[in-house]
Amino acid sequence: MLFGWEVNWSYVLILPLAAGTLLAVMFLQWWERRLLGWLQDRRGPNRVGWFGVLQGVADGIKFLTKDDWVPPFGDRVFFVAAPVIVCASMLFVLAVIPFAPSFHIVDVNIALLWFLAMSSLAVYGVLLGGFASNNKYALLGSLRAAAQMVTYEVFMGLSIMGVVIHAGSFSLVEIVGAQEQLWFIVPQFLGFVIFLIAGLAESHRLPFDLPEAEHELAAGFHTEYSGMKFAFLMCGEYVAVIATCCFIVLLFFGGWLVPDFLGFLEPLVGEQFAGLFWFGLKVLFFIHFFVLLRAAIPRPRYDQLMSLGWKILLPLTLVNLLVTGFLVAWARWGL
Numbered sequence: 517m518l519f520g521w522e523v524n525w526s527y528v529l530i531l532p533l534a535a536g537t538l539l540a541v542m543f544l545q546w547w548e549r550r551l552l553g554w555l556q557d558r559r560g561p562n563r564v565g566w567f568g569v570l571q572g573v574a575d576g577i578k579f580l581t582k583d584d585w586v587p588p589f590g591d592r593v594f595f596v597a598a599p600v601i602v603c604a605s606m607l608f609v610l611a612v613i614p615f616a617p618s619f620h621i622v623d624v625n626i627a628l629l630w631f632l633a634m635s636s637l638a639v640y641g642v643l644l645g646g647f648a649s650n651n652k653y654a655l656l657g658s659l660r661a662a663a664q665m666v667t668y669e670v671f672m673g674l675s676i677m678g679v680v681i682h683a684g685s686f687s688l689v690e691i692v693g694a695q696e697q698l699w700f701i702v703p704q705f706l707g708f709v710i711f712l713i714a715g716l717a718e719s720h721r722l723p724f725d726l727p728e729a730e731h732e733l734a735a736g737f738h739t740e741y742s743g744m745k746f747a748f749l750m751c752g753e754y755v756a757v758i759a760t761c762c763f764i765v766l767l768f769f770g771g772w773l774v775p776d777f778l779g780f781l782e783p784l785v786g787e788q789f790a791g792l793f794w795f796g797l798k799v800l801f802f803i804h805f806f807v808l809l810r811a812a813i814p815r816p817r818y819d820q821l822m823s824l825g826w827k828i829l830l831p832l833t834l835v836n837l838l839v840t841g842f843l844v845a846w847a848r849w850g851l
Contacts, residue, residue, distance in 0.1 A: 529621050533610055541754040542572035548807045555811040582743035587649060590740065594648035599741065599748035601641030606755040609634045613762050614689050616772050616791035627688045628680065631763060632673055635718055638752065639665045645749070646737040657736025660726055660818060664717055667825045672714035674833035675707045678840040679767050692771035701768040703843075706836045708768045710829055715760035717821070720753060722810040726818050761802040769798055 546561060546569060553560020561568035586592050612627035614620035624630065639662055646658020680686060682703060683694040694700075701708055717724040738749050765771060772791030782790040816824075 529619070530611075533621065534607060537607065537610060537755060537758065538751065540758065541751050542576060543569075544754055544758070544803065545575070545750070546572045548810075551804070551807050552811050555808070576747070579744050579747040584743055584745075587651070587740050590650040591648040594644045595740075596745070598641045598645035598648060599745045599752070601644065602638050602752035603748040603755065605634045605637040605641065606752045606759060608637075609759045610755075612688060613759070613766070614692065614771065615762075615795050616788045617689075619788055619792055620689070623687060623689045625685060625687045625690075628676060628686045628691075631759075632669065635672075635756070635759075636665075636669055638756070641752070642737050645741070649737075649740040651740050654737050654739045657739070661720065661737055664720075664724070664726065664821065667822060668714040668717035671710055671825060671829045671833050672718060674830075674837060675710040675714060676767055677837050678704045678707045681837075681840050681844050688766050688771075692766055692773060695770040695773055699768065699770040699773075704768060704836075704840070706832060707840075708764070710833055710836070711767070712764065713824075713829065715764065716806070716809070717825075719756035719760055721757060721806055723813040723815045724821060726815065726821060757803065757806055758799070761799045761806070764802050765795060765798040771795055 549571070550560040550562075550568060561571040564570040564574045586595055609631050611621045612624060612630050614623060642661040642665070643658050646654045646656075646661070649655070679691060679700050682700060683691040685691060685694075691700075738746060741749060772795040774794045778794070779790075781793060784790075785793075
């Protein structure tokens with residue numbers, strides 16, 4: 517109770533979480549460029565601030581001060597709305613992510629469905645951006661993005677059904693709790709690999725950045741974008757990376773749970789802060805893995821990407837689902 521009003525303290529996290537995520541995006545784009553520079557034996561950003569750490573701030577100022585240009589041959593309403601849809605849909609995903617045992621905005625029993633729904637909503641923003649630009653490169657990029665995202669959403673959804681079968685719930689808190697004895701990476705390793713590949717394709721990360729392939733499409737669906745609109749599109753991509761890494765940790769690596777020999781931190785700082793620390797450490801590991809893939813793997817052709825999905829990943833996800841269902845039924849009812 518605060519000044520006579522009933523306060524739901526989980527909602528107090530909304531603004532800090534959104535602001536913290538945007539700050540993390542600003543830092544992440546600098547760190548990615550810096551890490552890629554080291555991996556490719558070049559300097560990377562190193563002029564603005566210590567080790568170039570203020571490069572993200574400089575880029576933000578540049579985006580803010582650029583002219584708010586809209587192509588006269590495009591559709592102004594949808595051209596402006598598209599970046600907002602992409603960024604907002606990814607930020608909405610954060611509402612159901614539990615960062616620690618009680619550190620979340622809302623815990624619902626359809627959290628996984630919410631994640632799939634919001635990631636699907638981003639497709640509309642990409643499509644609108646490409647069509648409203650009235651540019652052939654943007655149009656081709658948006659069509660590629662729509663086909664790629666719709667395709668890999670199928671495998672993303674099917675790959676996590678094994679986790680749902682093991683946990684018996686769509687709630688992320690309950691899924692993490694079901695991993696106290698054994699992380700789901702062990703019984704669901706195939707599901708993890710498929711989810712990882714689908715996450716890369718959904719977030720348009722290399723080597724699956726074919727909707728933005730600069731060697732053939734100039735910049736793809738955001739060719740005509742600049743200034744803050746371009747910043748919103750890039751922000752949506754980086755938030756998608758962060759959200760995907762969070763879900764990888766929650767679904768397959770125990771969330772904030774750690775083995776007993778690493779439980780020394782909990783008596784010192786408490787359960788919430790210890791859980792937040794271990795969860796953040798796992799997420800950072802996978803973010804670095806996404807960055808390393810960008811430096812190590814070449815971009816495939818578009819037909820190879822679609823063939824990988826429908827000819828290889830679809831059969832594997834169905835086999836994984838059938839085997840998981842059979843084994844769980846055998847263990848529980850001795851069928």
